[in-house]
Amino acid sequence: MVALAVASLQAAGVSSFKIALGHVGFLNGLLEEAIPGREDIQQELKDRLLRRDFVGYREMLARLDLSTGQRDELAGILKLRGDKGVCREALELSRNSLVQSSIEHLSAVWEALEDFDVARHVIIDLTMIGDFSYYTGLIFEGYAADIGFPVCGGGAMTSSCSNLAARLRQRASL
Numbered sequence: 588m589v590a591l592a593v594a595s596l597q598a599a600g601v602s603s604f605k606i607a608l609g610h611v612g613f614l615n616g617l618l619e620e621a622i623p624g625r626e627d628i629q630q631e632l633k634d635r636l637l638r639r640d641f642v643g644y645r646e647m648l649a650r651l652d653l654s655t656g657q658r659d660e661l662a663g664i665l666k667l668r669g670d671k672g673v674c675r676e677a678l679e680l681s682r683n684s685l686v687q688s689s690i691e692h693l694s695a696v697w698e699a700l701e702d703f704d705v706a707r708h709v710i711i712d713l714t715m716i717g718d719f720s721y722y723t724g725l726i727f728e729g730y731a732a733d734i735g736f737p738v739c740g741g742g743a744m745t746s747s748c749s750n751l752a753a754r755l756r757q758r759a760s761l
Contacts, residue, residue, distance in 0.1 A: 589727050590693065592739050594706040596729060602731035604761055606708055609715025610693050611722050611742070616685030617664065621657045632661075633716045641665055641714075667713035670706070671697045676714055689724075696725060730735065 589606055596604050614636070618629040628651065635644040646663070648658050660680055667673050674694045678687065693711060700706040717726040724743035731738045 589742055590703045590705050592729050593708045601731045604729055606646050606729045607712040608709055608710050608727045610689040610725055611717055612685045612689035613713050614716055616683040617681055620681055620683040621661055622722050636714050637716050678702055679753045715718060
């Protein structure tokens with residue numbers, strides 16, 4: 588799906604763009620490990636990342652009862668953007684199985700993107716959380732030069748169609 592997004596942007600004549608690639612499981616696993624059982628706090632941190640409110644994210648971390656190591660680890664994810672080297676750094680952050688499997692998945696996707704010769708258009712951004720709860724794995728957003736909002740996006744969903752339909756109906760009624 589990422590290679591298709593690259594091909595679509597190229598076919599549309601967009602010459603300067605980047606696709607940001609993340610994984611929902613990375614942040615979910617990291618936050619559950621650092622702040623176990625506190626879904627409300629985890630969600631508030633995710634909301635700040637979603638809004639790209641990095642100052643608010645850091646301020647919230649400072650207020651939480653975390654060890655210095657946990658706080659540094661959670662603040663350190665703000666620097667995890669770049670090429671496949673980011674995956675190596677992220678693997679060192681946590682031994683949580685969801686974190687590890689998410690990063691291994693991202694690494695495999697990066698290798699496939701290299702095989703398709705499109706990796707130069709992609710950046711890994713481990714602060715991406717996605718705006719839709721039905722994304723459960725890989726997520727991406729495409730950004731074109733001089734446009735201040737995503738021009739494409741998507742992600743992996745493993746929810747059943749009935750669960751997805753129910754969530755979409757709920758969002759539509761808001």
